[in-house]
Amino acid sequence: GPRILAVMNQKGGVGKTTTAVNLAAGLAEEGARVLLVDLDPQGHASLHLGLEPVGSEPTVYDVFRGDLAVERCVRPVERTLHVLPANLDLAAAELELVDAPNRETVLRTALTRHASQASDDGMPYDFILFDCPPSLGVLTINALVAATEVIIPLQPHFFALQGLSKLFQTTALVARRLNRGLVVSGVALCLYERGTRLAADVCEDLTAFLEEADPSAPWANTQIFSTRIRRNIKLAEAPSFGQPIFKYARGCAGAKDYGALTREVLAMGAEM
Amino acid sequence: GPRILAVMNQKGGVGKTTTAVNLAAGLAEEGARVLLVDLDPQGHASLHLGLEPVGSEPTVYDVFRGDLAVERCVRPVERTLHVLPANLDLAAAELELVDAPNRETVLRTALTRHASQASDDGMPYDFILFDCPPSLGVLTINALVAATEVIIPLQPHFFALQGLSKLFQTTALVARRLNRGLVVSGVALCLYERGTRLAADVCEDLTAFLEEADPSAPWANTQIFSTRIRRNIKLAEAPSFGQPIFKYARGCAGAKDYGALTREVLAMGAEM
Ligand SMILES: Nc1ncnc2c1ncn2[C@@H]1O[C@H](COP(=O)(O)OP(=O)(O)OP(=O)(O)O)[C@@H](O)[C@H]1O
Numbered sequence: 001g002p003r004i005l006a007v008m009n010q011k012g013g014v015g016k017t018t019t020a021v022n023l024a025a026g027l028a029e030e031g032a033r034v035l036l037v038d039l040d041p042q043g044h045a046s047l048h049l050g051l052e053p054v055g056s057e058p059t060v061y062d063v064f065r066g067d068l069a070v071e072r073c074v075r076p077v078e079r080t081l082h083v084l085p086a087n088l089d090l091a092a093a094e095l096e097l098v099d100a101p102n103r104e105t106v107l108r109t110a111l112t113r114h115a116s117q118a119s120d121d122g123m124p125y126d127f128i129l130f131d132c133p134p135s136l137g138v139l140t141i142n143a144l145v146a147a148t149e150v151i152i153p154l155q156p157h158f159f160a161l162q163g164l165s166k167l168f169q170t171t172a173l174v175a176r177r178l179n180r181g182l183v184v185s186g187v188a189l190c191l192y193e194r195g196t197r198l199a200a201d202v203c204e205d206l207t208a209f210l211e212e213a214d215p216s217a218p219w220a221n222t223q224i225f226s227t228r229i230r231r232n233i234k235l236a237e238a239p240s241f242g243q244p245i246f247k248y249a250r251g252c253a254g255a256k257d258y259g260a261l262t263r264e265v266l267a268m269g270a271e272m
Numbered sequence: 273g274p275r276i277l278a279v280m281n282q283k284g285g286v287g288k289t290t291t292a293v294n295l296a297a298g299l300a301e302e303g304a305r306v307l308l309v310d311l312d313p314q315g316h317a318s319l320h321l322g323l324e325p326v327g328s329e330p331t332v333y334d335v336f337r338g339d340l341a342v343e344r345c346v347r348p349v350e351r352t353l354h355v356l357p358a359n360l361d362l363a364a365a366e367l368e369l370v371d372a373p374n375r376e377t378v379l380r381t382a383l384t385r386h387a388s389q390a391s392d393d394g395m396p397y398d399f400i401l402f403d404c405p406p407s408l409g410v411l412t413i414n415a416l417v418a419a420t421e422v423i424i425p426l427q428p429h430f431f432a433l434q435g436l437s438k439l440f441q442t443t444a445l446v447a448r449r450l451n452r453g454l455v456v457s458g459v460a461l462c463l464y465e466r467g468t469r470l471a472a473d474v475c476e477d478l479t480a481f482l483e484e485a486d487p488s489a490p491w492a493n494t495q496i497f498s499t500r501i502r503r504n505i506k507l508a509e510a511p512s513f514g515q516p517i518f519k520y521a522r523g524c525a526g527a528k529d530y531g532a533l534t535r536e537v538l539a540m541g542a543e544m
């Protein structure tokens with residue numbers, strides 16, 4: 001089946017959306033059939049690819065409500081890059097799901113149905129990516145339950161590891177109770193300031209932290225991607241044009257970095 | 273009475289803590305008596321000034337519970353810079369306050385009591401600053417209810433203005449129902465990348481946005497501080513030494529910028 005990647009970190013502004021969007025686009029450029037699911041009521045991943053669903057246009061909220069099937073809500077932005085968009089309506093889902101008995105498995109159920117249907121008459125995906133909001137709430141939990149792997153964008157600043165413990169704790173809980181086999185496949189160092197002591201120190205601390213992992217933990221084999229995503233203003237400009245970096249500024253450092261990260265993610269799959 | 277500044281933005285990682293800490297320290301250097309209240313369960317402002325309360329050490333959580341008075345929980349880090357620290361215990365307050373009848377005014381009540389007591393036998397403050405968490409939840413609402421002014425750190429990137437509308441909406445609601453006279457005194461452009469088109473464009477959009485304000489809105493007279501806080505790795509290193517920028521690297525660009533911002537904030541007070 002498809003590799004299903006939850007791009008998550010409860011810390012705000014660390015590069016989740018930039019990574020989810022550009023990794024999805026990079027994988028599509030390499031020939032994979034990709035679905036990007038926007039799970040943030042802020043809708044940044046959708047906006048980043050030129051989608052701003054309004055009024056009665058379908059969004060992932062309709063999927064969470066059980067009103068519409070996934071294929072009714074998906075929008076193609078490229079032939080092999082599809083987006084299941086979000087807008088502020090999704091904020092209501094967090095409240096509505098609180099009392100639902102199956103609140104953590106709604107997304108997985110919807111995607112499973114879509115997969116069984118798509119193999120008959122549609123396009124099954126090779127990759128599904130979730131752009132998670134900056135929280136460990138029910139939307140992120142749905143992503144962890146539906147995913148096969150977790151990718152963690154991390155800005156190598158002082159507070160980065162503090163959030164990581166809590167993130168791992170949540171991942172372990174979901175893995176144990178709802179999704180055996182969930183692994184944290186990689187940490188992507190984002191907004192990387194080369195040549196700084198701080199980035200090097202945090203990277204060292206992260207390496208040590210991962211080395212101490214229990215062999216049965218979901219992060220026992222987590223790799224730190226060798227590609228560092230450097231700070232590059234083009235990456236911050238691309239969303240205002242509704243384009244992935246490869247369309248907006250193909251030759252820039254940001255495109256090179258996300259291209260390299262894409263190839264690392266693909267190579268990982270060969271070993272799985 | 274003191275000027276009470278809520279440093280807030282629900283967007284994560286935009287410079288709230290860096291601004292709250294260095295503005296508080298800057299004001300103390302200029303001779304003001306300052307209290308910095310950490311309202312984030314992540315406790316970053318506290319850590320930034322070398323405080324990591326553990327076990328039974330008092331924190332702002334004890335104030336929210338009504339168990340301890342403000343003065344029992346405050347820690348001096350300099351003679352005229354005091355901190356009311358936070359740690360992860362504060363996360364419980366968000367849940368516990370949900371059903372409390374006075375849940376939005378707990379902080380204001382506690383600070384009012386402290387002020388009336390301090391003027392007899394202690395140190396009344398000239399400035400009280402709140403470092404808000406990245407959310408519009410009950411902790412931030414308490415800050416808005418207790419504050420006289422709001423300062424908004426903003427990273428001039430594409431999504432910055434989207435969050436601002438929601439922030440202003442919340443501020444207007446609190447002002448109308450719980451805190452008449454609350455104003456948004458200023459927006460501080462943080463993590464500013466000079467010479468980039470993006471920063472200039474967002475700044476232009478922000479200026480236009482503010483000019484269209486209703487004359488009765490809390491942001492009718494909001495100024496954009498002329499000081500831009502430039503990106504400077506020293507500002508990201510200082511928290512790992514538990515020091516404000518003026519102690520860690522007095523001559524660096526980050527210290528110059530926060531010094532300049534401090535003087536702008538003081539000058540504002542002269543006009544109030
Ligand atoms: N490598 C980079 N270089 C320059 N700017 C970047 C880079 N990565 C991300 N940005 C910019 O930094 C900001 C935060 O990035 P992004 O939105 O991807 O983070 P996020 O983790 O998804 O945030 P949120 O928690 O709000 O969802 C955005 O304005 C983005 O355009």
Ligand SMILES: Nc1ncnc2c1ncn2[C@@H]1O[C@H](COP(=O)(O)OP(=O)(O)OP(=O)(O)O)[C@@H](O)[C@H]1O
Nearest residue numbers: 157284285286287288289290406502503504507508
């Ligand atoms: N001008 C700057 N130059 C370089 N690094 C900075 C600057 N301002 C803040 N930082 C760093 O960027 C990160 C985010 O800043 P900060 O913690 O102040 O944001 P925040 O809005 O308080 O985040 P949160 O939403 O998590 O509370 C921190 O690691 C901080 O040290």
Ligand SMILES: [Mg+2]
Nearest residue numbers: 016017040044
């Ligand atoms: Mg995002």
Ligand SMILES: [Mg+2]
Nearest residue numbers: 288289312316
């Ligand atoms: Mg903060």
